[in-house]
Amino acid sequence: xxxxxxxxxxxxxxxxxxxxxxxxxxxxxxxxxxxxxxxxxxxxxxxxxxxxxxxxxxxxxxxxxxxxxxxxxxxxxxxxxxxxxxxxxxxxxxxxxxxxxxxxxxxxxxxx
Amino acid sequence: xxxxxxxxxxxxxxxxxxxxxxxxxxxxxxxxxxxxxxxxxxxxxxxxxxxxxxxxxxxxxxxxxxxxxxxxxxxxxxxxxxxxxxxxxxxxxxxxxxxxxxxxxxxxxxxxxxxxxxxxxxxxxxxxxxxxxxxxxxxxxxxxxxxxxxxxxxxxxxxxxxxxxxxxxxxxxxxxxxxxxxxxxxxxxxxxxxxxxxxxxxxxxxxxxxxxxxxxxxxxxxxxxxxxxxxxxxxxxxxxxxxxxxxxxxxxxxxxxxxxxxxxxxxxxxxxxxxxxxxxxxxxxxxxxxxxxxxxxxxxxxxxxxxxxxxxxxxxxxxxxxxxxxxxxxxxxxxxxxxxxxxxxxxxxxxxxxxxxxxxxxxxxxxxxxxxxxxxxxxxxxxxxxxxxxxxxxxxxxxxxxxxxxxxxxxxxxxxxxxxxxxxxxxxxxxxxxxxxxxxxx
Numbered sequence: 001x002x003x004x005x006x007x008x009x010x011x012x013x014x015x016x017x018x019x020x021x022x023x024x025x026x027x028x029x030x031x032x033x034x035x036x037x038x039x040x041x042x043x044x045x046x047x048x049x050x051x052x053x054x055x056x057x058x059x060x061x062x063x064x065x066x067x068x069x070x071x072x073x074x075x076x077x078x079x080x081x082x083x084x085x086x087x088x089x090x091x092x093x094x095x096x097x098x099x100x101x102x103x104x105x106x107x108x109x110x111x112x
Numbered sequence: 113x114x115x116x117x118x119x120x121x122x123x124x125x126x127x128x129x130x131x132x133x134x135x136x137x138x139x140x141x142x143x144x145x146x147x148x149x150x151x152x153x154x155x156x157x158x159x160x161x162x163x164x165x166x167x168x169x170x171x172x173x174x175x176x177x178x179x180x181x182x183x184x185x186x187x188x189x190x191x192x193x194x195x196x197x198x199x200x201x202x203x204x205x206x207x208x209x210x211x212x213x214x215x216x217x218x219x220x221x222x223x224x225x226x227x228x229x230x231x232x233x234x235x236x237x238x239x240x241x242x243x244x245x246x247x248x249x250x251x252x253x254x255x256x257x258x259x260x261x262x263x264x265x266x267x268x269x270x271x272x273x274x275x276x277x278x279x280x281x282x283x284x285x286x287x288x289x290x291x292x293x294x295x296x297x298x299x300x301x302x303x304x305x306x307x308x309x310x311x312x313x314x315x316x317x318x319x320x321x322x323x324x325x326x327x328x329x330x331x332x333x334x335x336x337x338x339x340x341x342x343x344x345x346x347x348x349x350x351x352x353x354x355x356x357x358x359x360x361x362x363x364x365x366x367x368x369x370x371x372x373x374x375x376x377x378x379x380x381x382x383x384x385x386x387x388x389x390x391x392x393x394x395x396x397x398x399x400x401x402x403x404x405x406x407x408x409x410x411x412x413x414x415x416x417x418x419x420x421x422x423x424x425x426x427x428x429x430x431x432x433x434x435x436x437x438x439x440x441x442x443x444x445x446x447x448x449x450x451x452x453x454x455x456x457x458x459x460x461x462x463x464x465x466x467x468x469x470x471x472x473x474x475x476x477x478x479x480x481x482x483x484x485x486x487x488x489x490x491x492x493x494x495x496x497x498x499x500x501x502x503x504x505x506x507x508x509x510x511x512x513x514x515x516x517x518x519x520x521x522x523x524x525x526x527x528x529x530x531x532x533x534x535x536x537x538x539x540x541x542x543x544x545x546x547x548x549x550x551x552x553x554x
Contacts, residue, residue, distance in 0.1 A: 044313070045368070045372045045373075045374055045376055046313055046314060046376070046378055047376075047379070047382060047418050047431060048368075048371070048372060048415070048418055048419050049422070050372070051311045051313055
């Protein structure tokens with residue numbers, strides 16, 4: 001199993017959700033996040049004093065998937081989240097040892 | 113009432129006095145929104161306490177020192193009206209009761225020290241500030257008000273009545289006076305921790321906008337009311353106030369867009385205040401077109417002037433110097449150019465065939481009030497700093513002055529994260545009950 005994490009622009013969340021549903025993903029977790037990449041946030045001006053606001057609002061999506069679906073799913077997320085402008089975010093995956101469905105106690109791929 | 117009394121004028125001046133009173137809480141919100149969350153309350157209370165202290169001192173001796181019969185050379189009033197004695201219900205000045213005039217002028221005396229507080233945001237001990245307000249109005253404001261506002265047919269205050277310096281509603285007595293004092297105190301107290309390093313963003317721009325709106329509203333009382341009668345001069349002052357302020361908002365926004373690329377709400381609010389400040393001395397002596405010119409100039413120049421503190425390295429936290437001192441100087445000097453000679457006063461400026469005479473007089477008023485206020489304020493501030501201490505300790509400043517000086521905080525953030533808040537408040541209820549029970553058992 002793999003855990004796919006995507007940090008994306010908040011306004012792309014709906015597109016990503018729809019793309020994931022179309023792909024057949026049953027569940028996902030969404031968290032509000034903030035951070036910055038190479039673009040380093042934005043600038044605000046108060047009476048001529050400029051402040052760089054480093055941390056900009058983002059959305060973090062986490063999805064557990066079977067190994068064979070992982071690569072394809074990453075492509076789906078990237079395609080749905082992309083605007084082509086700076087600050088579109090990142091997607092990465094990590095291997096997962098175990099997953100348990102809390103209600104039934106099922107383990108591994110059955111729990112997804 | 114005696115001959116000459118006007119019910120219309122009296123009603124007008126009382127309403128104007130109430131409008132000017134509202135400016136001080138308005139100023140409190142203007143300043144309160146500009147500081148960080150941790151010192152919002154302190155900013156509000158610094159203005160509010162001025163309402164309390166100055167009102168009492170005004171009755172005890174302030175009115176007498178400012179508007180009592182001249183004690184000599186137009187420098188200060190005598191003590192004839194100590195405790196407001198001798199002012200009976202029928203006493204009138206011009207067409208209004210002395211009580212109406214005293215109430216109106218009191219509101220000016222209240223807001224002037226409150227204006228200074230913006231220069232020392234986040235870092236002044238509240239007791240030291242309160243003491244400063246009491247001492248400052250006594251040795252600076254009351255005499256200066258006498259110099260500028262006390263008229264007695266050429267035997268009154270030495271600047272206004274004897275030397276013809278025009279200050280219709282307080283550009284020198286209020287704004288240059290407060291601005292110079294703010295600069296002095298900013299130098300005495302020193303820079304805030306993190307000045308030029310940490311972001312010190314305004315915590316609530318809506319509060320700033322609300323505050324500047326209240327100031328603008330109250331300022332009609334400030335300027336139009338200074339006619340002390342419901343007449344044509346009041347009407348001119350009212351309209352001049354409106355158009356100069358409007359032009360100053362545009363002037364500030366234009367400067368900002370060119371220089372920084374954005375029209376900011378803080379800029380609009382600040383521009384309004386800069387315009388109000390600049391038109392204050394001039395609103396009774398210029399035409400409406402002159403007022404627009406003064407507003408535009410004040411808006412753009414004050415927008416540029418607020419960067420002075422970064423260049424020169426003094427921490428005038430909320431730009432009392434950039435807005436009030438610079439705005440006041442602009443307004444007072446431009447009278448020397450734009451006074452038409454037929455609005456409220458007969459003196460004409462350079463653009464209306466009056467030569468440079470009036471400009472010279474205006475410059476005299478500016479320099480005298482600026483230097484007097486700066487020197488006295490610096491001495492008072494230093495004396496307080498050396499005795500009871502003016503500045504809070506470093507840990508208090510970093511943690512936020514509200515908690516240490518007022519045992520309060522402006523906002524309750526426990527509602528953020530509702531489940532945690534529920535858990536916390538449940539515990540609090542239990543502990544209160546336990547505490548009561550313990551008390552009963554004892």
